[in-house]
Amino acid sequence: MPVAATRGASSTRERILDAAESLFIEHGYAATSLRAITTAADVNLAAAHYHFGSKFDLLAAVFHRRIEPVERGRLEALDALERQEAPFSVRDVVYAFLSPMYGAEADDLLDVLPDLIGRIYAEPESLTKPLLEGEFSGVAGRYLTALGQALPDVPPAELRWRFHFTIGAMIQLLRFRAPLGLTAERADFVGSLDRLVDYVVAGLEQERTS
Amino acid sequence: MPVAATRGASSTRERILDAAESLFIEHGYAATSLRAITTAADVNLAAAHYHFGSKFDLLAAVFHRRIEPVERGRLEALDALERQEAPFSVRDVVYAFLSPMYGAEADDLLDVLPDLIGRIYAEPESLTKPLLEGEFSGVAGRYLTALGQALPDVPPAELRWRFHFTIGAMIQLLRFRAPLGLTAERADFVGSLDRLVDYVVAGLEQERTS
DNA sequence: GTCTATATTGGGATAGAC
């Protein structure tokens, strides 16, 4: 993986964000020092404090920069779905939820977004709670409602469980990209998203027959 | 949550293991100091090094103590399944995989096992790779083979993906116990395992119809 | 905005007495 600092001569602030991002992804938050970040970014240690105030606030900035467009995309995709007159399927809702990742195909966003989200979710809850509360307000609730409309016979509590497991399957893909024994090319990510969709739609729509 | 050190007067070595376990679960590996561990265990700092050699080796011991019986139980359950003459279903294999967690009902094992496994899986790969390689050799492979027998029409690569997502859903349950908006009583864990089984069996057995 | 220098605290690990 290329080091963030080699991405060209951007501003000090952006170089710090890039370096922090790739190091947080690789080693996690607690195991990454500001020194390692500023060294990789080729900036002075004090610059990190000047621009971000504290290590935690730097993490919040790193996270916000990537997640804000994702959450916005999710809301917009759901808006579009609800505006159309025909009823929508579970698959439609799942696609809407994942649409920011499909849409980022050409972007270099796909190089870091899955790894970053996967890593943030994996951090201890004491660290991520303040982060996630700010960013995800409303999105999960709106998607649960939409899923309920696509699956009117499933009780709300049951639906929350199925959505919970769906998030878990998604995080697994984001964190590891490929199962043990298989390797995933970067270009295959959209293909593996399709596999994820098939899996979670089956789980969401399940009807016990045995 | 009760502090590990209050579990009675066990040996120094066990007190260190208990305290390390609960602190690792709560704050993660990197954010937990040996000093915090030995203070919680009410033992001397040097004792940790005497008994375990290093912080990493302590983590390995914490992990091994819990995961070894789980992996052994998984292999034994699969042995039993394969010994019987009737063909087995996907659901049978999934139950075998989760059997150590069902079986631990009466045990206090369920107090920590899900949290610990969930946390370990969430640590950065650079940390967990040496741990997981030693413990999981063979188990995943055997279960993939068994799943392949229950699903003879699914190509092996496709099966690996479905198994991958299954692990993700399981980890999500272990880490968070309940979806946002719902609370899970400790006694409900077996009930939520049943929900997990329904979800992943549907994903594993999926047949696209749309 | 960027630097040097430093304050202050805490980290893992170890030597050596008991």
Add this chain to the structure above:
DNA sequence: GTCTATCCCAATATAGAC
């Protein structure tokens, strides 16, 4: 096996010159 004392290094953060 257990303790005290300590080594040595790294951490976040800040003060203050430029």
